[in-house]
Amino acid sequence: MTATALSLAGAVRSGERSAREVVQASLDAIAARDGEIHAFNTVTAERALAAADRVDARIAAGEDPGPLAGVPVALKDNLCTRGVATTCSSKILDGWDPPYDATVVSRLAGAGAIVVGKTNLDEFAMGSSTENSAFGPTRNPHDLTRVPGGSSGGSAAAVAAGFVPLSLGSDTGGSIRQPAALCGVVGVKPTYGRVSRYGLVAFASSLDQIGPFAATVADAAACYDAIAGWDRLDSTSITDPLERTSAALGRGVTGLRVGVVAEMTDERMGIAPDVLARTRAAADALASAGATVEEVSVPAAIYGLSAYYLIAPAEASSNLARFDGVRFGLRVDAPTTAEMQRATRTAGFGPEVKRRIMLGTYALSAGYYDAYYGKALKVRRLILRDFEAAYERFDVLLSPTSPTTAFELGTKTNDPLTMYLNDVCTIPSNLVGHPALSVPYGTGSDGLPVGVQVMGPALSESLLFQVAAALEGSLA
Amino acid sequence: MPARISRDDVSHVARLALLELTDDELERYTEQLGAILEHATDVEALDLADVAPLSHPLPVQNVFRDDEPGDALDREEVLGQAPAAESGRFRVPAILGEEP
Numbered sequence: 001m002t003a004t005a006l007s008l009a010g011a012v013r014s015g016e017r018s019a020r021e022v023v024q025a026s027l028d029a030i031a032a033r034d035g036e037i038h039a040f041n042t043v044t045a046e047r048a049l050a051a052a053d054r055v056d057a058r059i060a061a062g063e064d065p066g067p068l069a070g071v072p073v074a075l076k077d078n079l080c081t082r083g084v085a086t087t088c089s090s091k092i093l094d095g096w097d098p099p100y101d102a103t104v105v106s107r108l109a110g111a112g113a114i115v116v117g118k119t120n121l122d123e124f125a126m127g128s129s130t131e132n133s134a135f136g137p138t139r140n141p142h143d144l145t146r147v148p149g150g151s152s153g154g155s156a157a158a159v160a161a162g163f164v165p166l167s168l169g170s171d172t173g174g175s176i177r178q179p180a181a182l183c184g185v186v187g188v189k190p191t192y193g194r195v196s197r198y199g200l201v202a203f204a205s206s207l208d209q210i211g212p213f214a215a216t217v218a219d220a221a222a223c224y225d226a227i228a229g230w231d232r233l234d235s236t237s238i239t240d241p242l243e244r245t246s247a248a249l250g251r252g253v254t255g256l257r258v259g260v261v262a263e264m265t266d267e268r269m270g271i272a273p274d275v276l277a278r279t280r281a282a283a284d285a286l287a288s289a290g291a292t293v294e295e296v297s298v299p300a301a302i303y304g305l306s307a308y309y310l311i312a313p314a315e316a317s318s319n320l321a322r323f324d325g326v327r328f329g330l331r332v333d334a335p336t337t338a339e340m341q342r343a344t345r346t347a348g349f350g351p352e353v354k355r356r357i358m359l360g361t362y363a364l365s366a367g368y369y370d371a372y373y374g375k376a377l378k379v380r381r382l383i384l385r386d387f388e389a390a391y392e393r394f395d396v397l398l399s400p401t402s403p404t405t406a407f408e409l410g411t412k413t414n415d416p417l418t419m420y421l422n423d424v425c426t427i428p429s430n431l432v433g434h435p436a437l438s439v440p441y442g443t444g445s446d447g448l449p450v451g452v453q454v455m456g457p458a459l460s461e462s463l464l465f466q467v468a469a470a471l472e473g474s475l476a
Numbered sequence: 477m478p479a480r481i482s483r484d485d486v487s488h489v490a491r492l493a494l495l496e497l498t499d500d501e502l503e504r505y506t507e508q509l510g511a512i513l514e515h516a517t518d519v520e521a522l523d524l525a526d527v528a529p530l531s532h533p534l535p536v537q538n539v540f541r542d543d544e545p546g547d548a549l550d551r552e553e554v555l556g557q558a559p560a561a562e563s564g565r566f567r568v569p570a571i572l573g574e575e576p
Contacts, residue, residue, distance in 0.1 A: 099553040192533045206532045235539040306516040317493060324494070326566050331559030337568045338494075346496040354495055358486065359509055361493045371478050372516070377529030379519050384530060417511050433533020 005071045005165035005219040009112065012070030015059060019052035019070030019114065026072035026116050030163045038138050039148075039158040041077045042085055043117040048072070051114045066112030068226055073108055074158040074167035077118035078125055079210070080199035081105055088201050089133035090123045092348025093329040102199020103234065104168060104210050104227045111226040116164060119154025123350045124320065125175055125203045127151045128422040131413055132352040139409070140183060142448055146406035149179030149422075152213070156183040159213045166223050167213045172203050173308050174401075174426025176211050177438035181401035181451025184440045186220040186468065187213050189426075191458050192433030193238035195224075196231030204315035205236075207308075207430040217439060217468045221245040224461065240459060248462035249469040253289045256467065259296030259394035261455075264425045269302065271425075272404045274444035279400045282441045282452040285474035286398070286467065296390050296397065300382040304428040307383070309420055310363045310376040311431070316353075317360030323348065355416060384432045391457045396467050399425050401438035401451035425453060435461050439468040442475065480510050 003011075011017040027045050034040055055065045075081065078088045080098035087093045105115065122132035130138040130153025138153040140146040141161035148157040152169025156179035159167050169176040171189035180187025188211040195210045202208060212223035225244050231237045260283050263269065265276055287293040325331035325344030332343035349357070363372040390397060402422055412419045429436040435458070438451035454467045486506045490497050497505065551564065560567040 096557055099549050099557060232541070236534060236536065238534070300522065303519050303522060306519050309512055310516060325559060326568055327554075328557050329559070333569070335569060337571045340569050342494045342496055345494050349495070354493075354501075355505060355508060357493045357495065358489045358505060359512060362481065362485065362489045362509065362513075365489065365492070368478060372513070374529060375519060375524060376516075377531055378524040378527040379522060381527050381530035382522060382524070384533075416508050417515055420512070431533070 002162060003165065004216050005068060005214065006222055008165060009067060009069045009071050012055065013059065013064065019055040020049060022070045023048050023052040023072050023114050023116065026164055030116065033161060034163065036139065036144055037141055037157055037161055038136060039119050039154040039161060039163060040074070040117045041087055041089065041120050041135055041154070044084055044115060047084070048114050048116045055112055055114065066110060067222060068108065068166070069112035071113045071166060072116045072164045073113045074117055074119050074155055074164045075105065075115055076121055076152050076155045076167070076169045078121060078170060078201040079105060079168060080201070081115065081118065084118065086118065086201070088124045089121045089135055090348065090350065090353070091134045091330060092323045092344070096329045100199060103196035103231045105199065107227045113166065113226070119152070119158055119167060121154055122151035123353050124201070124316070125151040125170055125172055126316070126352050126356055128174070128178055128419050129412065130154060130179070131409060132350060134350055137409055140406045142184060143406065145408055146448065147182065147409055149182035149402065149406065151175040153179045155213050156180050156185055156187065159183070159185045159215055165215060165219055168210055168227070169213055170200055170208055170210050171430065172207045172312060173430050174423040176213065177426050177436060177451070177453060178402045178422060180213055180438040181440070182406040182449065184449030185213050185215055186217055186437065186439050187211065188220050188224055188437040189429060189435060190224060190228060190461060191238070191435045193236050194228050194435070194459070194461070196234040196237050198231055198233035202319040204312040205319060206315060207312060209430070217465060217472045218246065218249055220437070221249060221465045243462050245462045245465045248466045251466045253286055253291040253467055253470045256291040256396065257394045258283065258286050258291045258293045258467070259390055259397045260293060261301065261397050261399045262295050262297045263299065263302045264399035269424060270403045270421055271400055272444065275400045275402070275404060275450050278441050278444070278450040279398065279452050282471055283398055285471060289470050289474065296394055298386045298390050298397070298428070300379065300386045301428045302424070303379050304383055304431050305420065305424050307376040307379040307431060308423070308427045309359070310372050311380065313356040313360030314363045314373050315360065317357045317364065320353070320357055352416070380431045383428055387428070387432050387434065395456070396460070396463060397455040399453045399455070401425060401453040405444040405446055405448035405450060429455055434458055435464055437464050437468055439471050441471060481506060481513055
């Protein structure tokens with residue numbers, strides 16, 4: 001599917017193409033190539049075609065089904081869909097069909113979009129390569145020997161492969177932006193609280209945020225506009241007025257102050273030379289387009305990794321306590337409830353999830369709380385201070401999204417710490433709750449996609465899309 | 477920073493988290509958690525003495541709503557997703573008389 005979401009919606013709304021035809025084309029593309037990519041855990045063909053027929057019926061009746069009318073979308077499989085399996089790519093949710101839809105799912109449907117399936121992820125969104133899935137890895141559509149990144153690797157691959165023009169992922173430490181970079185698509189982590197988390201299976205509640213993947217900046221903005229906004233079902237949902245980001249895309253970057261983060265463009269931090277070269281090219285392009293570009297130091301940002309790998313597991317160890325074989329999913333029978341819970345969790349969780357649950361439990365346990373979790377929260381405050389200082393001088397910040405292009409399957413699975421280093425540039429935005437996006441900016445020395453990250457202060461989504469549109473335009 | 481995490485620590489934490497580990501897993505996790513926690517000691521370079529912890533990116537407050545009856549999840553649909561249910565409740569194996 002090479003057409004953009006906006007052009008498809010335009011064709012469907014004008015009656016030029018039927019939603020059924022558009023959805024069928026998406027399903028055909030999936031059937032033809034997902035066998036080798038494995039972006040999807042579940043394809044909901046019948047439901048999708050039925051939903052497409054409802055959109056077509058509304059158009060025939062002279063109604064407007066919404067700005068994303070007939071657009072096929074894919075959902076990360078940790079977003080609840082009523083009556084459709086939601087697995088988190090974990091054995092522990094085996095057989096669970098949620099009794100409700102996530103708010104983002106309702107909002108996409110309200111905008112006329114049509115869900116074609118649920119995409120693969122690292123189990124419970126814990127990982128950077130989608131290799132931690134109980135159902136096998138997803139492969140990068142640009143090179144099947146490489147990972148798509150993670151944890152939202154299935155959603156990124158589904159857009160990169162042309163299966164769908166739009167998909168949703170969740171980003172706790174880079175899980176939208178890093179796979180977007182590795183798959184050569186746009187990926188957006190909104191401001192914490194901008195998009196309702198209701199119906200997102202929680203990993204780390206103070207860090208998780210849902211956001212879109214798209215092939216173009218305009219499509220990503222349109223999808224963000226459809227899902228963002230206050231929701232009474234999420235108590236951390238922000239009530240500030242919402243700006244339509246789609247309106248900001250053509251504003252250009254003249255006069256904008258862009259800071260290139262020194263600590264994230266340093267080869268000593270493990271950033272590959274070809275990725276650095278593309279980041280500098282992006283900075284040059286913004287300068288040529290009229291922005292003021294300077295280097296800026298955000299000294300505490302590099303400590304984000306250490307803080308994150310204590311805070312996120314701590315929150316996860318608490319959130320994942322609910323998977324105990326009582327209310328949903330897997331139960332391994334045993335004579336007593338305690339034995340049943342232990343047997344269920346031992347059989348149901350994969351190795352990375354167990355590792356993080358234990359790390360978090362340890363960081364929160366008596367005698368270690370102050371040394372680990374408490375200290376990590378202080379580092380988090382320092383990082384926020386440093387970003388706030390940077391935003392006194394700059395409108396947006398620029399960095400690579402991922403230290404390298406897509407790596408080969410199996411090369412980092414035996415060493416968790418090496419895998420975690422993938423997130424060094426993306427984690428700080430989650431810790432401070434600020435928005436950030438990844439936009440494709442050419443290829444590395446291996447011919448694989450490179451993404452650059454644009455970061456901004458809270459609620460600066462319009463500005464980020466505006467800068468991303470300028471970068472996208474500079475490549476055209 | 478505390479001493480490097482030991483095999484006994486990992487065994488204790490697994491028990492708290494309701495996970496059973498084989499000897500091999502215990503070995504591997506002790507090694508891996510040790511490496512991750514050691515990496516985290518890089519924050520020792522920071523002066524955190526007068527820094528207040530930040531547990532959440534937003535100034536979170538309790539959010540209240542009026543206590544009015546509204547739509548709720550369908551009881552049968554929810555219980556239908558449980559591994560076992562009986563008489564409108566979740567059913568679990570014996571609880572009384574077991575070791576905690």
